[in-house]
Amino acid sequence: MRDQAALTPPDDTLIAALAGRDLTALATLYDRYGRIAYALAYRILGEGEAAEDVVHDGFISAWRGAASYRSERGNVRGWLLSIVHHRAVDVLRRKTTFRPAPLEVAEQRPADDDTAEEAARNVEHATVRAALEALPPAQRRTIELAYFGGYTHVELAEIMGVPLGTVKGRMRIGLQKLRRALDRELGTEHNRVEGTESLR
Amino acid sequence: MTKTPHVTDDLELYALDALPAAERERVSGHLAECPACREQSRVLEEVAIALPSTLPLADVPARLRARVLMSARTERAPAPRRENAWTAWLRPDRMVLAGLATLVLILGTAEAYTLAQLRNTQAERDQYADVALRVSHGGQSWYMAGRDQWAGSGGTLISPGKPDAAAFIVFHDLRPVSTGAVYTLWLVDADGHWVRSANFTPNGDEAQTIVLDAPVTGFTQCALTVELQREGKRAGPLVMQSRIAPSN
Numbered sequence: 001m002r003d004q005a006a007l008t009p010p011d012d013t014l015i016a017a018l019a020g021r022d023l024t025a026l027a028t029l030y031d032r033y034g035r036i037a038y039a040l041a042y043r044i045l046g047e048g049e050a051a052e053d054v055v056h057d058g059f060i061s062a063w064r065g066a067a068s069y070r071s072e073r074g075n076v077r078g079w080l081l082s083i084v085h086h087r088a089v090d091v092l093r094r095k096t097t098f099r100p101a102p103l104e105v106a107e108q109r110p111a112d113d114d115t116a117e118e119a120a121r122n123v124e125h126a127t128v129r130a131a132l133e134a135l136p137p138a139q140r141r142t143i144e145l146a147y148f149g150g151y152t153h154v155e156l157a158e159i160m161g162v163p164l165g166t167v168k169g170r171m172r173i174g175l176q177k178l179r180r181a182l183d184r185e186l187g188t189e190h191n192r193v194e195g196t197e198s199l200r
Numbered sequence: 201m202t203k204t205p206h207v208t209d210d211l212e213l214y215a216l217d218a219l220p221a222a223e224r225e226r227v228s229g230h231l232a233e234c235p236a237c238r239e240q241s242r243v244l245e246e247v248a249i250a251l252p253s254t255l256p257l258a259d260v261p262a263r264l265r266a267r268v269l270m271s272a273r274t275e276r277a278p279a280p281r282r283e284n285a286w287t288a289w290l291r292p293d294r295m296v297l298a299g300l301a302t303l304v305l306i307l308g309t310a311e312a313y314t315l316a317q318l319r320n321t322q323a324e325r326d327q328y329a330d331v332a333l334r335v336s337h338g339g340q341s342w343y344m345a346g347r348d349q350w351a352g353s354g355g356t357l358i359s360p361g362k363p364d365a366a367a368f369i370v371f372h373d374l375r376p377v378s379t380g381a382v383y384t385l386w387l388v389d390a391d392g393h394w395v396r397s398a399n400f401t402p403n404g405d406e407a408q409t410i411v412l413d414a415p416v417t418g419f420t421q422c423a424l425t426v427e428l429q430r431e432g433k434r435a436g437p438l439v440m441q442s443r444i445a446p447s448n
Contacts, residue, residue, distance in 0.1 A: 026272050030265055038264070039255040052264050053443045056343060059268045063275070074242055078249040085252075089217045094444075128253040146218040147251050153218045171212040179247045 011076035018066035026063055033077055034059075037084045043148050044088040054091060058084035085147075092150040124186065131181035139174035142167060204230045207237055215244035267343055271356050274370045275341075342422055344440035350375060355424065355440060359416045367412045369422070374402040377426055384427040385410065386434060387419040390444075394423070399430045420444050 009028070017025035037058060041051035061083050062069075069079055132140055142160070145151050151159065156167045207230045213219045214227045231238045346353035355371040369385065377383060385398040398410055416422070423441035425434055 023269060023272055027265070027269055030268055034265065034268075035257045035260050036252055036255070038260040039257050040252040042258060043252075043255050048261070049443060052261060052267075053343075055260075055264060056268050056271065057341075060271050060275070060341060063272045073238075074246060074249070078246060081249050081252055082245065085249075086217055090221075124250075124253045128250045132251070132254060143216065143251075146213075146216040147248060151218065152220050153213050154220070156218065168209065168212060171216060171218070175212055175215065175244055175247050178250070179243070182247065182250055 012071055015066050015069050015076055018063060019069075026059065029062070029076070029080070030059055033080050036077075037081060040081060041084055041088045044085070044092055044150055050091060051088070054084060054088045057087055061087075089150040127185045128178075128182065131178050131185070134181065135174050135177055139170045139177070142170040143174045143178075146171065203233060206230070206234065208240065211237065211241050211244050214241060215248040263345065267345070267354070270354070270372065271341055271343060274356050274358060342442035344422065344424060344442045346373075346440045347438060350439045353440065357412075357416065357422050357442065367416045369410045369412070371402075371408045371410065371424075372406060374408060376402055376404070381426050381428055381436075382430060383439065384425050384430075384434070384436070385412075386423045386425065387416055388421040388423060389418055390420050394434050395419070396431070396434075397422075399427070 011029070011032075014025040014029050018029065034055065037055045038051055041054040041058075042048065045051050045054065058080065062080055069076070073079070074082075132143070135143070138160075142156060145156055145159070146153070153164060153167045153171075157164045160167070204226075207214070207227045210219065210223070210227050214224065217224075219227065231241055340359050342357045344355045344357075345351075353371065353373040353375060355369050357367060357369045359367040374383065382399040382401055384396055385400075386394045387397045388394050397412055397414065400408075400410055402408060421442050421444055424439040425436045426439060427434070427436040429435065
């Protein structure tokens with residue numbers, strides 16, 4: 001969501017260098033996104049060593065697949081975090097002992113490093129969090145349990161005691177509201193998704 | 201016109217990773233051929249990927265950065281080859297080959313055939329290294345970090361994507377072992393059975409490569425112990441062990 005063009009060197013330049021097997025580019029990308037990737041993996045898995053494994057595999061996967069990155073499909077941050085998220089969920093679903101609760105852990109304060117990048121991140125943190133909290137509880141909980149809890153829609157329907165269609169509807173409406181809020185607050189431009197239904 | 205039905209109703213689930221693996225594959229397959237669904241998916245994924253911004257940033261263990269870079273560096277290097285009759289005679293390194301060529305010239309017995317043979321050898325080595333580098337892509341890797349008194353050492357097992365390519369491990373900073381002892385590499389399956397894969401002693405270099413004789417298919421972890429016996433069950437202390445490997 002952040003202005004990627006403000007980063008030096010730009011992410012796209014780093015990805016191109018990664019495809020050329022440039023270790024310095026990989027180190028820079030890791031320094032830029034390693035912490036949020038680890039935070040995401042840790043939030044999903046609840047365990048440091050497993051989170052390390054997932055972040056490691058995610059960056060190595062990016063290292064191997066840099067040539068397949070397409071900027072028109074999304075930015076580098078999103079691409080990397082998607083890889084990490086998918087792997088973390090995959091690992092989580094293979095073990096059944098830990099399923100994180102919704103987002104109480106995020107009540108902790110964000111990092112307070114005194115850098116422009118951290119300042120931008122803190123604004124983003126507050127904006128996304130406010131947008132999430134503005135959702136009706138059922139929509140917010142559905143999105144959190146799916147994204148951070150690794151639950152499938154079938155599992156969510158069972159846990160929440162609602163039909164599958166309701167789970168899908170809550171996700172759809174919730175994501176649309178988030179998109180509008182982020183467009184408004186962060187000035188991003190998203191295309192509108194048609195065919196919505198009203199579900200509360 | 202797409203070959204598969206549109207997946208509009210599943211795009212929210214896809215963006216949040218809330219689909220089981222098989223259904224996710226189905227949606228991915230359609231997105232690969234449908235620009236309209238792909239664009240809708242991109243928009244939803246962009247929203248979903250903002251969610252990590254709500255997380256507090258924890259301190260990341262410093263070893264993770266070194267581990268990522270070590271694995272990448274290992275993959276960038278040519279993979280070691282499986283020894284066989286053809287590759288065994290390619291074993292001498294460049295310096296040895298250069299030395300042999302010089303010796304042949306000095307002794308005045310150089311024959312065109314011999315020099316051509318040496319050049320061919322070098323070309324084949326380069327070609328093999330290039331092939332080895334390429335076949336290592338798409339495989340999987342497991343990392344082991346040294347424990348206790350072995351902290352600081354580590355090893356990355358690379359299993360190349362090509363089925364007939366040998367798996368190998370690059371260890372770094374291995375400590376010496378006492379006289380008579382060896383490092384033993386184990387492969388561990390999902391049921392917890394430990395299978396001895398290789399015995400070796402450290403060569404004193406910063407990095408040491410061990411090529412496995414058997415594939416790692418069917419195993420989910422690897423581990424390194426110090427053993428006094430070269431056969432039999434594990435008895436020695438655990439030096440390092442990988443985590444259970446996730447699926448690719």
